[in-house]
Every structure is written in C-alpha cells, then in structure tokens.
Amino acid sequence: MLIKRDKWLQYRIFRSRPSLAGRLPQTQLLKKNTLSKMLLQYQSVVLKPRNGSYGRDIVFIKRNGANAYRIHNEQNAVTMRDTDKILKWLRKKNSTHGYIVQRRLQLAQIGHKPFDIRIITQRKKDSSSPWNVTGSYAKVAAQGYLVTNVTSRTIPVLEALNLARIGDRSLLVKAERIALLAAKRLGERYPKLRQVGFDIGIDRKHRIWIIEGNYQPDLRPFRLLKDSSMQRRISWYKKH
Numbered sequence: 001m002l003i004k005r006d007k008w009l010q011y012r013i014f015r016s017r018p019s020l021a022g023r024l025p026q027t028q029l030l031k032k033n034t035l036s037k038m039l040l041q042y043q044s045v046v047l048k049p050r051n052g053s054y055g056r057d058i059v060f061i062k063r064n065g066a067n068a069y070r071i072h073n074e075q076n077a078v079t080m081r082d083t084d085k086i087l088k089w090l091r092k093k094n095s096t097h098g099y100i101v102q103r104r105l106q107l108a109q110i111g112h113k114p115f116d117i118r119i120i121t122q123r124k125k126d127s128s129s130p131w132n133v134t135g136s137y138a139k140v141a142a143q144g145y146l147v148t149n150v151t152s153r154t155i156p157v158l159e160a161l162n163l164a165r166i167g168d169r170s171l172l173v174k175a176e177r178i179a180l181l182a183a184k185r186l187g188e189r190y191p192k193l194r195q196v197g198f199d200i201g202i203d204r205k206h207r208i209w210i211i212e213g214n215y216q217p218d219l220r221p222f223r224l225l226k227d228s229s230m231q232r233r234i235s236w237y238k239k240h
C-alpha cells in the first residue's frame with residue numbers, strides 16, 4: 001500500500017499522543033512568520049520539504065549575530081541578512097512545494113560527524129497483530145554533511161553508541177520502545193500499514209527524538225551489516 005509522504009501530517013498524527021509529543025522536535029509549516037518565530041526561539045532550525053527529499057533539499061539555518069543567518073545545504077554554506085531573502089532563495093531553488101521548519105537537534109556525533117539511527121518496525125498481515133522491531137542500524141553522515149541520508153558509514157547501533165560514548169543497550173532499548181509507540185500510532189491511522197522505518201535522533205544530552213517514519217524504508221543497508229539475522233527477520237515479516 002502507498003501512503004503519501006507528508007512530514008507535516010505525520011507530525012500532527014504523532015503529536016496527538018501525549019507519550020509521543022515530547023519526542024518530537026518542535027515543527028511548524030514554513031511561512032514567513034513561523035520562520036522568524038522559530039529563529040527567535042532557537043539558534044538553529046532545519047527546513048525540510050513536506051514530502052521528503054532523501055536529504056537533498058534540506059536546509060539548515062543558524063542565527064549568526066543580530067542580522068545574519070548562516071544557510072547550510074548539502075556541502076555548501078552561504079550567509080544571508082534576513083528571512084525574506086532566505087524564503088526567496090528557497091522558492092527559486094525548490095519550486096513551490098511546501099516546507100516545514102523544525103528545531104535543529106544537536107545530534108550525537110562520531111568523529112565530528114552527526115549520526116542517527118534507523119529502526120525498522122513491522123507487523124504481520126493481520127492488523128490486530130502487534131508491532132515488532134525487526135532491525136536497526138546507525139547512519140553516520142558523510143564528511144561535510146549535516147544529513148545522514150548521505151552516509152559515510154552504516155554500522156550496528158550498539159557500535160555507534162559506543163563510539164559516540166553516549167550509551168549502551170539500554171539506550172537502544174529505549175529508542176526501540178519509542179519507535180514501537182510511534183508505529184502503533186501510525187498503525188491505528190493506517191490499518192493496512194505493515195512496516196515503518198524510523199529515523200531516530202539521539203542528541204548530545206542523550207535524549208531520544210523521532211525525526212520521521214518512512215513507509216517505504218530502504219532495506220538494502222541491512223546487507224552491509226555482518227550480522228544477517230535482521231535481514232532474515234525483515235524478510236520473514238514481509239511474507240507473513
């Protein structure tokens with residue numbers, strides 16, 4: 001089944017659950033006033049196309065003194081003086097599609113590269129069957145990138161937590177629990193949904209955040225892991 005990718009809709013679905021609301025970085029639909037407001041509230045924000053972009057059209061903005069903003073997109077960075085200029089530039093770059101503006105998380109890093117984790121949740125064909133975590137890995141951003149879609153490395157989550165010195169299995173278990181709650185919420189909304197691949201961020205204070213849930217997650221990275229048990233479990237769930 002195909003569900004339209006819509007980050008704004010998904011944010012609102014999650015936000016309606018108190019147990020999930022605190023796991024979401026504050027988000028608004030991008031408008032002139034929401035951008036200004038968020039940039040007053042936070043030092044850094046992220047602009048993302050509502051319908052997803054595999055990391056490409058994501059823009060990071062950092063307040064830089066009173067009248068300057070540092071704009072970071074892919075490997076490029078420029079400085080702009082006001083939010084009007086930012087919005088104009090964005091319209092030129094990326095047609096008219098809607099954007100969201102989101103508080104930027106200070107993601108945990110491995111060797112100065114941010115990383116986040118992908119957690120796959122699945123359930124069997126019968127929509128009354130429970131959601132399970134069937135796989136996970138960590139995505140480390142490539143040199144110079146702030147998004148992890150362009151990765152330099154795909155490694156087991158426990159290895160990433162260890163390399164970043166931010167936690168151990170108990171942190172992974174906690175992240176998995178949050179992914180399961182989020183999967184459950186999406187499953188209520190979409191009864192035919194059977195798999196969700198979550199991007200889960202862990203910030204430098206070890207707090208866990210839901211970045212997004214993907215309805216068509218890329219499963220190829222599991223082939224890169226030495227341990228093939230997750231790949232087998234994921235395939236099993238797809239068939240049952």
Ligand SMILES: Nc1ncnc2c1ncn2[C@@H]1O[C@H](COP(=O)(O)OP(=O)(O)O)[C@@H](O)[C@H]1O
Nearest residue numbers: 046052053054055102103104105147148199212
């Ligand atoms: N609020 C944020 N703070 C810090 N990094 C973020 C934030 N949102 C996204 N990212 C980074 O950008 C990547 C892509 O964002 P995501 O919301 O997953 O969009 P896409 O649909 O392009 O995959 C994330 O995996 C994460 O590495």
Ligand SMILES: [Mg+2]
Nearest residue numbers: 149199212214
């Ligand atoms: Mg993503």
